[in-house]
Amino acid sequence: MALIELLESFRHAESTLARDRFYALLGFAADSHNGAFQPNYTSSLGEVVCRIAQAFVAQGKIMLLLSRSGLAANSEHNMARFPSWIPNWTVPKSSSLWGSSSHRGVGFAASWKAKSLVNCFSSDDRVTVHGHSVDTVTLVTVAGCTSEKLGEYLSHIDDIMNKFKSAKYVVKDELKWTVPTAGTQYPQTTSDMNTKMHTLYKALWQILDFENSFNVDSRSREASGNYKRALFECLEGWRFFVTKHGYAGIGPAVTQEGDIVVVFAGYAVSFTT
Numbered sequence: 001m002a003l004i005e006l007l008e009s010f011r012h013a014e015s016t017l018a019r020d021r022f023y024a025l026l027g028f029a030a031d032s033h034n035g036a037f038q039p040n041y042t043s044s045l046g047e048v049v050c051r052i053a054q055a056f057v058a059q060g061k062i063m064l065l066l067s068r069s070g071l072a073a074n075s076e077h078n079m080a081r082f083p084s085w086i087p088n089w090t091v092p093k094s095s096s097l098w099g100s101s102s103h104r105g106v107g108f109a110a111s112w113k114a115k116s117l118v119n120c121f122s123s124d125d126r127v128t129v130h131g132h133s134v135d136t137v138t139l140v141t142v143a144g145c146t147s148e149k150l151g152e153y154l155s156h157i158d159d160i161m162n163k164f165k166s167a168k169y170v171v172k173d174e175l176k177w178t179v180p181t182a183g184t185q186y187p188q189t190t191s192d193m194n195t196k197m198h199t200l201y202k203a204l205w206q207i208l209d210f211e212n213s214f215n216v217d218s219r220s221r222e223a224s225g226n227y228k229r230a231l232f233e234c235l236e237g238w239r240f241f242v243t244k245h246g247y248a249g250i251g252p253a254v255t256q257e258g259d260i261v262v263v264f265a266g267y268a269v270s271f272t273t
Contacts, residue, residue, distance in 0.1 A: 003029040007089045053086045057120045063267040083125045108268040116266030131264035135243040166246035177201035187229035200227035
């Protein structure tokens, strides 16, 4: 595996020195010969991380970096001293939407270009990525997709879609259960890949209906658990939104009204910024 893939796979591992999270994996990395990855204990941690990240950009892996990074992801864990396009590999993080899609019966193809177009400026640690702004977020759920706020989250989605006017969709109700799971056909951790997601969604609503939840049978409880797994496998904390041009989507917890929906060249899913 390449070093960037190992860093994602071993996010659970710890080290006394933060930079040793990189160096300890070099013996397993297929690209360990890269000079930018060689151990350096004289430069600052920031310089070391930027040097390694710039090498990933040179390898053509800018989209893998961007899909795991962001201002909130860095600042929440005291990583604000690094550029926002560099992921914080020192903390655990669930898999990304694109990274887990191949295991969930769904494929994405947002970009019409096969390769990313990027410029990396080593002098001031900036990167420029080419793409197109395609829409604007106009309304976002108050609650995110969390176990504590799940009922509130799904209820707000229900309210939004009942009032949502769009010529883009023939059956709007389908968006209530398909969009929150990013079109997932089945959860990653299930032996039953034939049950429709709508069935799982309805079973979850039965559980969330506290007045009647005591009458729910074990099969429905299992079905509701499958829908929750589909939600939480890589979308925990995410929020549901609708856009100016009449589309519905989901984005990270920091998504807010006024965000621009952007499609970068060479990447299969869009970004909000």
